[in-house]
Amino acid sequence: MDKGKIRLYDTYQGMIRPFKPIKDNEVDIYYCGPTVYNYVHLGNMRPAITFDLLSNFLSEVGYDVKLVSNYTDIDDKIIAESIKEGKSEKELSLFYIKAYEDCLNKLKISPLYYHPKASEYIDKMVDFIDDLIKDGKAYKAGNDIYFRVHSVPSYGKLSNQNLEELEAGKRIDVASGKEDPLDFVLWKLTDDQGIKFDTKIGLGRPGWHTECVCMVDDVFSSPLIDIHGGGFDLKFPHHENEIAQSLAHNNTTLANYWMHVGFLMTGGEKMSKSLGNSILAIDVLSRHLGEAVRLFFYQTNYRSPINYSEEILEECDKKINKYLSSIRRASVSLDYNNIKTDDLYDQEIYEELLEALADDLNTANALAVFDKAFKMLNSNSKNLDKLNAILNTIIKMSNVLGFKFNKYSLTDEERKLIDDYNKARSEKDYSKSDLLRAKLLEKNLI
Numbered sequence: 001m002d003k004g005k006i007r008l009y010d011t012y013q014g015m016i017r018p019f020k021p022i023k024d025n026e027v028d029i030y031y032c033g034p035t036v037y038n039y040v041h042l043g044n045m046r047p048a049i050t051f052d053l054l055s056n057f058l059s060e061v062g063y064d065v066k067l068v069s070n071y072t073d074i075d076d077k078i079i080a081e082s083i084k085e086g087k088s089e090k091e092l093s094l095f096y097i098k099a100y101e102d103c104l105n106k107l108k109i110s111p112l113y114y115h116p117k118a119s120e121y122i123d124k125m126v127d128f129i130d131d132l133i134k135d136g137k138a139y140k141a142g143n144d145i146y147f148r149v150h151s152v153p154s155y156g157k158l159s160n161q162n163l164e165e166l167e168a169g170k171r172i173d174v175a176s177g178k179e180d181p182l183d184f185v186l187w188k189l190t191d192d193q194g195i196k197f198d199t200k201i202g203l204g205r206p207g208w209h210t211e212c213v214c215m216v217d218d219v220f221s222s223p224l225i226d227i228h229g230g231g232f233d234l235k236f237p238h239h240e241n242e243i244a245q246s247l248a249h250n251n252t253t254l255a256n257y258w259m260h261v262g263f264l265m266t267g268g269e270k271m272s273k274s275l276g277n278s279i280l281a282i283d284v285l286s287r288h289l290g291e292a293v294r295l296f297f298y299q300t301n302y303r304s305p306i307n308y309s310e311e312i313l314e315e316c317d318k319k320i321n322k323y324l325s326s327i328r329r330a331s332v333s334l335d336y337n338n339i340k341t342d343d344l345y346d347q348e349i350y351e352e353l354l355e356a357l358a359d360d361l362n363t364a365n366a367l368a369v370f371d372k373a374f375k376m377l378n379s380n381s382k383n384l385d386k387l388n389a390i391l392n393t394i395i396k397m398s399n400v401l402g403f404k405f406n407k408y409s410l411t412d413e414e415r416k417l418i419d420d421y422n423k424a425r426s427e428k429d430y431s432k433s434d435l436l437r438a439k440l441l442e443k444n445l446i
């Protein structure tokens, strides 16, 4: 596919734009990962699925993709939870990182280029904040160090708000010593019982908004990357604050494209821990196939909200099992006849899938193409060469979509069963062939 056809919705510019990476053949993507103090809810998996799909797609069209997502393992919520559970903060965060990664594996998310942790970036953040203080873009007040939002006149562009609108009705908390209500914490000076670091800017710990800016610069060796993403709720203030710090320190907007993934809704409200309506990813993935969860999200554009539905997830399970049965039947037929070439595929329909994804990841259209390929598979059971080409196409498509389906190979026992069935039929031994047919059907081999 011609890479020039790729278009992505960029929240920063507020429009769909042709995608052009900074380097010719490489795409650098970063999305904000979870704060690991608890099990994540299902909505938290939507960015992971979306950026995995984007990464698979861009790799498939020929880019070398570096996909990075962080773990926030320093946070007041982690401290509170570790006290509650009687664990160290490190123990607690590692436990929930493992739980999150189990979900990634069940969803067949490809391994990321890197998963940085905030705790590994303290020195970088301290230097970064120190630079901002020296430049007059950050200041100490009361017990904390704040970012001076007014040092960045374009603040608010990402979330489409201007400084005056943002400030309307807000009052300065006099006790905090803040100069402006919008100024946000970069470093929390504290001697409380939570994790803290004795540094040149004081004893304390970083605020949430600084870590991603420092990680991007360090992991990609550049203060400007191609795509920065996350959940819709991160647009303001988190991403707005990331951009402000990047402009103040590096004179870049941190990324050329900003992508935001819509909410998962339940009962008319956004699913969130604070609203108490969370459905945990780990629970959903114990009831449903990982591929079915992907299919569920793909039915709606990644930017739109989607309603949680147990019934639709069950339908998705059925649909995935149907896909798997079709693949198994076609594989058996090809394997039995020793047709094993993997490289022949139907380029035309494959291009259709890539073109759907090139259109700002239009997954609904991509699924329609995927279904069309299955119709072709099911209607070409007798034409083995064609069947082989379509099956190969479906496997390729499933890799891009992240389902990662595999062809099925016959065991010796199953091959013998088919031999016996064919023999009974050719000998017109119908009672025997009926019996064997029932066995083959039961094993989903015909």
Ligand SMILES: [Zn+2]
Residues within 6 Å of the ligand: 032, 033, 212, 238, 242
């Ligand atoms: Zn972030």
